[in-house]
Amino acid sequence: MPYRVDLFAVFILLGIVQALFLSFFFLTRENRKIPANLYHGILLLTMAACLLEVLLMYTGYIRHMLHLVDFSEAPAFLIGPALYLMVVSLIHGTPGKRPYLHFIFPVIYLLLQLPFLLQPENEKYNAYISSYHPGLPYREVHYAFDPRPFWVTDNHSATLLISLFLYGILVVVEVVKAFRQKRESLLHTQNPVLRKVRAGILHLGLVFGIILLVKLIYRADTGDHLSAAFLSLTAYFTSFNIIRQSGFFNQVGLVEAPRYKNSSVTPAAQKELLEKLTRLMAEEKPFLNSDFSLPGLAQALHASVHAVSQAVNEGLGKSFSELTAEYRIKEARRLLKEMPHIKVEEIGLQVGYSSKSAFNNAFKKITQRTPSEYRGQ
Numbered sequence: 001m002p003y004r005v006d007l008f009a010v011f012i013l014l015g016i017v018q019a020l021f022l023s024f025f026f027l028t029r030e031n032r033k034i035p036a037n038l039y040h041g042i043l044l045l046t047m048a049a050c051l052l053e054v055l056l057m058y059t060g061y062i063r064h065m066l067h068l069v070d071f072s073e074a075p076a077f078l079i080g081p082a083l084y085l086m087v088v089s090l091i092h093g094t095p096g097k098r099p100y101l102h103f104i105f106p107v108i109y110l111l112l113q114l115p116f117l118l119q120p121e122n123e124k125y126n127a128y129i130s131s132y133h134p135g136l137p138y139r140e141v142h143y144a145f146d147p148r149p150f151w152v153t154d155n156h157s158a159t160l161l162i163s164l165f166l167y168g169i170l171v172v173v174e175v176v177k178a179f180r181q182k183r184e185s186l187l188h189t190q191n192p193v194l195r196k197v198r199a200g201i202l203h204l205g206l207v208f209g210i211i212l213l214v215k216l217i218y219r220a221d222t223g224d225h226l227s228a229a230f231l232s233l234t235a236y237f238t239s240f241n242i243i244r245q246s247g248f249f250n251q252v253g254l255v256e257a258p259r260y261k262n263s264s265v266t267p268a269a270q271k272e273l274l275e276k277l278t279r280l281m282a283e284e285k286p287f288l289n290s291d292f293s294l295p296g297l298a299q300a301l302h303a304s305v306h307a308v309s310q311a312v313n314e315g316l317g318k319s320f321s322e323l324t325a326e327y328r329i330k331e332a333r334r335l336l337k338e339m340p341h342i343k344v345e346e347i348g349l350q351v352g353y354s355s356k357s358a359f360n361n362a363f364k365k366i367t368q369r370t371p372s373e374y375r376g377q
Helices: 008-025 035-059 079-092 098-117 121-132 155-181 192-217 224-245 266-284 294-300 305-315 321-340 346-351 357-368 371-376
Strands: none
Touching: 008 155, 008 192, 008 224, 035 079, 035 371, 079 098, 079 155, 079 305, 098 224, 121 266, 121 321, 192 224, 192 266, 266 294, 294 305, 294 371, 305 371, 321 346, 321 371, 346 371
8 A cells, every 4th residue: 555645635734733833822821721712722632633643544654653543533522522612611701610521421432442442453454444445455353352342432433423413502502692692693793702603603513514424425434534624724714813813913113112112001900991991881881972082981990091092902902982883883783673663863872973974884884784774684
């Protein structure tokens, strides 16, 4: 059997590198303190393990590392739990009570798989041949016992698809509840968190669909490189999104003095100020007043105008006017849904806009639709 190194092999190899590289940043000491980052890192490591085995099997280099045959079967069952816990953490801030319970089945599977993992290399070679080169002769092996005595280990693909399906249902339930709670449309939302968790549904659904399709079309595991290519593509898109959202390309040069170079506002004080601002906006809604201003907001927060301006600009990455518009349009969208009998102009006045044109322009800038179009849909 010649080694097979083609475009798929290179594509999968680069996916492994991307997944490992990204997991390092998600799981660093500070980043992993955020639950969503922790489970995202676990998901990437799991993907890297699955991709590595497929790469070795596909290229034929597994013949030099037969002890690694099927080593990623148990870790593959972490895909569903890790994605589900990441989505829950993004929605609620925490993964809920006793998240470790979701990792019990992968551990149980590993224990059930031990009879196979402890087999000699000839049995591992035969398993490789039966999966990727069916029809080639096997090596002679004398079995002292059945290496796969359990249904779940003897039918790994089916068991994995069941796991992905069940966790897919759990993810859908959590995401739908979040959209209903925020009164957002599943198809049209500007909320970055809701858009991210919505992408989680799409990702899990595509993984399930592609694995199922490959197993139905290809004999044994001869089509696993297609599933691995999709997982690699996921790693590429994750890198792309992280780079796109990075502030690296907005660095200030030597000739451009930082706006808040001499500021005495510490990161901790800025974080506390933003938390107070969020509570104030949610509970008192001062932005509904047409004369809402930065000095007025600073006075309500018992902080200086400079400190509030810096917190909004640096901490939220937007100007005060952009922040005001986002809150006003969010409230306007709620009123347009809940109060269909009230005219659009009146809703604009209620959320702080003194003219219909100003309301329409701000609404369309954020939602890409006019208030009337939004209400009609």
